[in-house]
Amino acid sequence: MKYLIFVISSIFFTIYLFNNNGKVETTTIADASSSHLSPLVAYGKQLYMRESCNSCHTLKVEHKNAQLTSLDGVGGKYSNSWLFHYLDDPLSIIPNSKKSSYKQLYTNTLRKEMIAAKENDTLWQALLKEADSLELELKHEGITTDKKEIIALIAYMQQIPASEKKMELDSIERVNYLNEQKLSGNADVDDKSIIIKVANDEANKEKGNVLFQANCSPCHGTEGQGIIGPNLTDAYWLHGGKKADIANTIMNGVLAKGMISWKSHLTPTEIGALIAFIASINGTNPDNAKAPQGIKE
DSSP states (O other): OHHHHHHHHHHTOOEEEEOTTSOEEEEOGGGHHHHTOOHHHHHHHHHHHHTTGGGTEESSGGGOOSSOEEOTTOTTTSOHHHHHHHHHOHHHHSTTOOOOOOTHHHHSBOOGGGSSSTTOHHHHHHHHHHHHHHHHHHHTTTOOOOSBHHHHHHHHHTTOOOOHHHHHHHHHHHHHHHHHHHHHTOSSOSTTSHHHHHHTOGGGHHHHHHHHHHHTHHHHOTTSOOSSSOOSSSSEESSOOSHHHHHHHHHHOBGGGTBOOOTTTSOHHHHHHHHHHHHHTTTOOOTTOOOOOSEEO
């Protein structure tokens, strides 16, 4: 009888979580299959609440305010390596960031007692297999870690989907962007487009520098020397070095490498100014520049 009670209590041990509306909801890693959360992701959800991430973040864009930053749709927006570096040292990625580091998660090892059904070896082995897979992806990007809790938090963040409201707002931004391009003369990135016209005017490079420091320097460095992202001052390019190529890279992003699409965040004029600045730093050879990547042009 005592054994039966122990098993039941182990299986139904519940972690209480609070959603953004203040209601109490419950979740267990044992219920991962029914809630569509994998074991590692469910562990990450527990960490999200344990570390009080919900005190600064909301998962619904409509709940965003001065105190809460929305993570709505963050899943897949950044690469695993970007999140790994950012959560460890936010200031190294985003200057003036007020976010706290989660360094404790880089030393805390994944613990079996954190899962609801702690006697369920099958569930635990599934969690470890997920962790192995994510760690292998990070290893390909030069990051080595071994079963640390940060892996679970990254797994959780990478599956946060975009809500219907977020998709609606993104759609509106996209329409506004296209309308602005059409009003500017051409929706395609060619010599007649407003983007290239602005990029060809060196007078716009100062405005582009301001935009670069605010949006691009966390990954490319303040001088374009390259950090997580490639060096922008040499003659080598991963996605083409012509102004039209650079424009397409900025607009569409490189999601696999953690570069988001900027077409809903920057206007065509701003993208053009940004390219004017990037063109101006070509060949400057700053100190500690990252090694060449891509094809020489």
